[in-house]
Amino acid sequence: xxxxxxxxxxxxxxxxxxxxxxxxxxxxxxxxxxxxxxxxxxxxxxxxxxxxxxxxxxxxxxxxxxxxxxxxxxxxxxxxxxxxxxxxxxxxxxxxxxxxxxxxxxxxxxxxxx
Amino acid sequence: xxxxxxxxxxxxxxxxxxxxxxxxxxxxxxxxxxxxxxxxxxxxxxxxxxxxxxxxxxxxxxxxxxxxxxxxxxxxxxxxxxxxxxxxxxxxxxxxxxxxxxxxxxxxxxxxx
Numbered sequence: 001x002x003x004x005x006x007x008x009x010x011x012x013x014x015x016x017x018x019x020x021x022x023x024x025x026x027x028x029x030x031x032x033x034x035x036x037x038x039x040x041x042x043x044x045x046x047x048x049x050x051x052x053x054x055x056x057x058x059x060x061x062x063x064x065x066x067x068x069x070x071x072x073x074x075x076x077x078x079x080x081x082x083x084x085x086x087x088x089x090x091x092x093x094x095x096x097x098x099x100x101x102x103x104x105x106x107x108x109x110x111x112x113x114x
Numbered sequence: 115x116x117x118x119x120x121x122x123x124x125x126x127x128x129x130x131x132x133x134x135x136x137x138x139x140x141x142x143x144x145x146x147x148x149x150x151x152x153x154x155x156x157x158x159x160x161x162x163x164x165x166x167x168x169x170x171x172x173x174x175x176x177x178x179x180x181x182x183x184x185x186x187x188x189x190x191x192x193x194x195x196x197x198x199x200x201x202x203x204x205x206x207x208x209x210x211x212x213x214x215x216x217x218x219x220x221x222x223x224x225x226x227x
Contacts, residue, residue, distance in 0.1 A: 041199055043157070043217045056214055090156060102147075103215065105156035 003027050004106040006091050012112045013081055020077045021109045023091030031055075032074040033092040033103065034066060043090075049074055050096070078111075086113045116140045118218035120202055125224045126192055134187045134221045136202030144205040146178050146185045147215065152198045160187070160200075189223070197225045 004025045013019055025032060033056075034046040047066045048056035054066070063079045074091060088108045094101040118138045126132040136146065145164040149157040163169055163178035163185060175188040189196055199220040206216050 041151075041220045041222075043201065043220075045214060045217075048214065102159040102162070103157075105158070107156050 004091060004093055004104050006089075006106040006109050008109060009107060010110050010112075012114065014114055015081055015083060017081050018077070018079045019081060019111070020075055021089055021091075021111075022073070022075045023106055024073050025091075025093040025104070025106075026072065027093055027095075027104060029093040029104075030071055030096050031094045031101070032068065032071070033094075034074065034076050035090040035092060035105075037088045037090060037108070039087070047074075047076075081111075081113045083113050086111055116204075116206060116216050118202055118204060118216060120200075120218040120221045122219065123222045123224065125226065128192055128194060128225055128227050130192050131188065131190045132192060132223065134189075134200050134202075134223070136185045136187075136218055138183050138185075138202070138204045138216075138218075140204050140206045140216060142206050143180065143183075146176070147203045147205065148174075148176055148187045149201045149203060150198050151201065151220070157201060192225050194225055194227070197223060199223070 007022050031050045033048045036044045045058055046060050049068045051071050052068045065077045068074045088110050090108045091106040092103040094103045120136045147162045148160040150160050151157045161176040163176050168177045173190045178185045199222050201220045202218040203215040
């Protein structure tokens with residue numbers, strides 16, 4: 001059973017389009033995250049939700065909008081895609097938002113904007 | 115501010131021992147984690163140190179010195195499959211008491227036969 005899953009795995013689209021990436025975790029965790037990893041491998045936190053409530057919202061263009069329908073799901077919608085949005089997007093989850101909780105990552109979604 | 119520094123690349127020989135260092139500067143240090151990421155894969159958790167000293171897990175060990183704001187990951191008996199990027203990450207609670215991981219830029223470990 002996949003602990004943290006993301007769809008799609010690959011996403012190729014044109015500039016200006018709107019796209020969504022879905023994430024689900026079956027670990028019973030309370031906290032979920034979205035990260036962006038660029039071509040230089042730098043991992044940047046974008047958002048974090050704890051029990052469907054937004055707790056971390058880094059400096060991210062408002063074209064990016066996360067949505068958490070329940071604590072097992074955290075989706076990412078991106079409007080008006082730009083070339084610079086090309087990256088690998090990782091969803092992750094942890095037991096809670098505090099302490100020493102390990103983060104479990106999904107397989108990633110490689111987004112390519114043409 | 116918050117920052118983590120680790121070498122961008124380290125090269126070692128199969129069967130050898132390699133140490134990947136991480137120095138950090140944060141205001142609310144809580145613990146140091148290490149993650150491994152193979153090319154094309156996702157980061158996976160390796161170890162966590164909240165207290166000073168050495169934690170050993172099989173061929174991998176992780177060390178922390180809070181007074182020096184320094185830690186390292188030690189990999190012994192290197193195998194080709196250990197070729198990957200290794201990230202240190204510090205748990206910080208500077209902002210609004212919400213803990214978040216601050217990530218280093220990663221160290222690419224290249225292993226030669």
